Amino acid sequence: MTSLRLRNATEADLSLVLHFVRALAEYEKLLHEVKATEDDFRRLLFGAPRRAEAMVAEWDGAPAGFALWFYSVSTFDGRPKLHVEDVFVNPDRRGHGIGRAIFAELARRALAAGCSRMEWSVLDWNAPSIAFYRSIGAVPREGWTLQRLSGAALDALAAG
Numbered sequence: 001m002t003s004l005r006l007r008n009a010t011e012a013d014l015s016l017v018l019h020f021v022r023a024l025a026e027y028e029k030l031l032h033e034v035k036a037t038e039d040d041f042r043r044l045l046f047g048a049p050r051r052a053e054a055m056v057a058e059w060d061g062a063p064a065g066f067a068l069w070f071y072s073v074s075t076f077d078g079r080p081k082l083h084v085e086d087v088f089v090n091p092d093r094r095g096h097g098i099g100r101a102i103f104a105e106l107a108r109r110a111l112a113a114g115c116s117r118m119e120w121s122v123l124d125w126n127a128p129s130i131a132f133y134r135s136i137g138a139v140p141r142e143g144w145t146l147q148r149l150s151g152a153a154l155d156a157l158a159a160g
Contacts, residue, residue: 002059002060002096003059003060003061004057004058004059004064004096004097004098004101005057005058005061006055006056006057006058006101006102006105007055007056007058008053008054008055008056009045009053009054009055009056009066011042011045011046013054013056014038014041014042014045015038016056016063016066017038017041017045017054017056017066017068018036018037018038018041020063020065020066020086020088021034021036021041021068021086021088022034023088023090024086024088027088027091028123028126041054045068051070052068052069052070052085053068053069053070054066054067054068054069055067055102055105057089057098057101057102059093059096059098063090064089064090064093064098065087065088065089065090065093065098065099065102066086066087066088067084067086067087067088067102067105067106068084068085068086068087069082069083069084069085069106070082070083070085071083071113071115074116074117077116079114079115079116080113080114080115080116081110081115081116081117081118081119082106082109082110082113082115082117082118082119083118083119083120084103084106084118084119084120085120087099087102087103087120089102099132100132100136103118103136106118119141121146
């Protein structure tokens with residue numbers, strides 16, 4: 001008998017959170033971009049103010065995946081929205097409904113927090129994830145492109 005349990009991450013899970021972030025980055029061919037440490041996640045998830053939240057998915061008592069998210073706002077509808085930063089399920093545990101269960105739990109949390117929607121990004125080449133997102137009813141945000149300001153450009157703008 002197999003069982004799935006979703007639970008909030010605790011400080012004891014910091015190394016596990018970092019492990020899953022690195023596993024996701026490796027899958028996305030972006031491992032070289034991961035600079036975060038356990039201390040960074042301690043500040044984000046358990047510091048004051050708390051900047052993000054995380055959950056761990058356990059399959060038969062063993063870690064099988066995780067999610068990390070935060071809340072932002074929509075000025076157009078005047079309500080919060082839940083932004084999913086990362087979801088990852090171990091490749092050997094995919095196909096068991098773990099990802100769907102994670103997104104369903106995030107949807108429940110979004111509604112409980114008064115959110116009007118959930119949003120996340122996906123790499124355009126990640127066909128399996130895109131197909132999964134379509135299967136749960138997600139649609140792309142047509143006409144919008146994610147913009148990023150970081151590194152030297154962020155420093156230069158801030159310096160004025």
